Amino acid sequence: xxxxxxxxxxxxxxxxxxxxxxxxxxxxxxxxxxxxxxxxxxxxxxxxxxxxxxxxxxxxxxxxxxxxxxxxxxxxxxxxxxxxxxxxxxxxxxxxxxxxxxxxxxxxxxxxxxxxxxxxxxxxxxxxxxxxxxxxxxxxxxxxxxxxxxx
Numbered sequence: 001x002x003x004x005x006x007x008x009x010x011x012x013x014x015x016x017x018x019x020x021x022x023x024x025x026x027x028x029x030x031x032x033x034x035x036x037x038x039x040x041x042x043x044x045x046x047x048x049x050x051x052x053x054x055x056x057x058x059x060x061x062x063x064x065x066x067x068x069x070x071x072x073x074x075x076x077x078x079x080x081x082x083x084x085x086x087x088x089x090x091x092x093x094x095x096x097x098x099x100x101x102x103x104x105x106x107x108x109x110x111x112x113x114x115x116x117x118x119x120x121x122x123x124x125x126x127x128x129x130x131x132x133x134x135x136x137x138x139x140x141x142x143x144x145x146x147x148x149x150x151x
Contacts, residue, residue: 021057029063036068045079052083062095069100077113 024041027033031047039055045064052068060066064079074089077096090104094112107121 023059027064029061060096075104 021042023044025039025043027037027043027045027047027049029046032050033047034050036051037043037049037053037055041055042057042059043055044059044061045053045066046061047063048065048067050067053066053070053072055072057074058070058072059076060079060081062078065082066080067082069084069086070081071086073087074091075085075087076091076093077098078093080097082099084101084103085098086103088105089108090102090106091108092098092110092113092115094110097114097116099114099116101118101120102115103120103122105122107119109115
């Protein structure tokens with residue numbers, strides 16, 4: 001796994017908090033929701049959402065699909081996202097697909113995850129530099145038109 005972010009204990013504490021919290025809301029895989037979703041605590045999306053998602057800790061399961069923007073404290077992606085992500089912590093698990101702009105304080109990407117778009121992993125120091133109108137640090141992955149591992 002690759003991690004982008006500051007190792008001062010802040011992200012580790014937030015990850016432990018997110019992992020220790022029980023899932024309080026689940027959108028079942030048989031559900032399709034159109035509209036904006038806001039929640040507190042930890043939520044899991046197994047179904048499909050067409051709209052923006054705002055909250056604390058979000059898990060997008062393998063069967064989960066979101067078309068819209070996500071703004072959360074922590075985001076763990078196993079499924080498919082077509083939209084932008086803003087989160088303190090983002091974990092892209094193998095076989096997930098994130099298409100859009102991704103901005104995170106801490107970014108973990110497992111081998112096999114698809115990231116297609118602009119990626120900005122911002123630590124506190126980088127945010128301070130941006131406020132002084134200095135160049136931004138960006139990482140951009142090449143667009144993968146054809147997955148060569150498919151059979």
